[in-house]
Amino acid sequence: MIYFDNAATGGFKVHAAISAAESVIKFLSANPGRSAHRLAATGAKIVAECREVLASGFYADPSRVIFTKNCTEALNTALFGLPLSGKVITTVAEHNSVLRPLYKLEKEGKITLDILPIKNIVATLKGSDLKGVSAIITTAVSNVSGESLAVTEIGEIAKENGIYFIVDGAQGGGHIPLSVKGQNISCLTLAGHKGLGGIMGSGALIIGDGVELSPLTYGGTGIDTFNTDMPENLPEKLEAGTLNLPAIASLLEGARFTFKNLNNFANTLEFYTERMIKGLSNIPKVKLYSAPNPAGIVAFSIDGITSMEGADILNNDYDVAVRGGYHCAPLMHKYLGTEKEGLLRASLSVQNSASEIDYFIKAVGKMCR
């Protein structure tokens, strides 16, 4: 099978990331940060090391790297944990993991939402009265089209106005450079199993200096047992219960490898998406919704075939895995005018090859005949 669904879960894991998970599963089934014996201490060391690698790659403090089960939990921790109030600004490019927590806050009367189109968003923000705005939340990269948003410029606006700035790095993390300190990010949320090259089961929330959050979940922390509240210290305050050591061990190796190769990987995916877009653009019935991008995403529609049908045909007749439908990003489809039939999304990794792309272009061409 040709796997072009890397934006859902990365198919490419470097060998070290796979074998790190396997080693933990086989030889290190002990709870990091609970007991003090040799196995538990080794687990705790892996967790600490992963915090350091993420902190170094995303320019933050290691103790402010919080492990979660996925990016959704990281976003919920950020959006329900920050003292949001008044107006909150977000974009049409957001995933339901951003929108649904925000809608919930809006329904409870805690915030009012202002959802901006992504075109000229920086100019829109600069021209807006930001008084009474408590936060701006944006994805770094659209999971539908692969388009990058102007994180640096939006971060400057947020800083100037003393506003929280939350960045959903689910698709951007590991594909484009992101810096908590350099881009004035209050909360950066990440998926461990996409661009960062870990197995499923990890996410992270990286918190900017001076930003305080209430916990989303309460429970055992291995320290401060007689405290009826969560401990005040990070990361313990926001990490209740057993951490997922196999996934964190894998993320450690995946992230290390990804940061080392960030530019190469970005160039490769720009090249791949350009090649795919060029090829698909020669097929009359195809309409493209992506420009070449370092996230490896190519969104398109086929005249007369819904996106779900198209994905099924590619799966059944050509053994190619792509995703059809809405990709959990409802407003992006309204914005693009694709809310009826969704979009086909081919999402590539550096493990894919030019010949797979060429095969794919031919397959889509045949489907369109």
Added chain:
Amino acid sequence: MIYFDNAATGGFKVHAAISAAESVIKFLSANPGRSAHRLAATGAKIVAECREVLASGFYADPSRVIFTKNCTEALNTALFGLPLSGKVITTVAEHNSVLRPLYKLEKEGKITLDILPIKNIVATLKGSDLKGVSAIITTAVSNVSGESLAVTEIGEIAKENGIYFIVDGAQGGGHIPLSVKGQNISCLTLAGHKGLGGIMGSGALIIGDGVELSPLTYGGTGIDTFNTDMPENLPEKLEAGTLNLPAIASLLEGARFTFKNLNNFANTLEFYTERMIKGLSNIPKVKLYSAPNPAGIVAFSIDGITSMEGADILNNDYDVAVRGGYHCAPLMHKYLGTEKEGLLRASLSVQNSASEIDYFIKAVGKMCR
């Protein structure tokens, strides 16, 4: 190393549980329940099968099996998701993953807490006026001493009084029989990586018929994308974001094996704990806090050595992994009078052997000389 820390994380995983995780990590890095292609569909099938195995083992409806990252998240989902109000009854045997969410609700003025000693708890409940009580929450097995609580009897009282009954099965699950339908349980919470034999990274919340919960987290569900709220259907309503497929695949095999051998395993652990308790009881400085039990837990203190020192000596001088300290259960230590120095906890699995137990008894004997 002799691993006697199975109550923190089970050291024993059946081969099928390890190889299921490995297969997913190597060959099935696709997102279950999102895309529709072959790999994603295979992942979704594994998830569905695991729901069925847990539902069958704990006597519940498969669609009411919710996957979480650990038992703590399952407990938070239950305790914050149920409409708790008025008085809530719980026990001194609870873990901080029960107590801290309840304290949080109490601080917010939503409930008042009544925390009962576990001795004669059924009689205490029968003698109490339960008007204005919205829920009873109890662990099935103390994670400190291994003592079982009278889940069946408490469930009957809860049913008679129309009260929610939440059971923390973190330590009980996979060791003693538990039945959502048979014991009138509203919410049963489980850890995948302890008695149920999966790798770290999974937990479950099993919800009784007719019980309704609000979500703890909001996000993508792969279905119902244009709904601004979470879908109404279970399990999707309570499962936002990417599921941990390697851990769920492993839990499927671990749980299947565990249910098949539940009685044998319980007998073995009763035998092991009895042997350890008998041996330790001959050492004058040792004070025991456990009776033989199917959860495999033996808690004890050594006169003149704190529990943390004792755990360190066993680790450093004898290469035995046990846990010292408080095991995240503060009130149990107040109840047992061990809040100053904590307790040593040896927690066994069926993989351990009688000769390991005998070696351990000798090691403790030497420490006490």
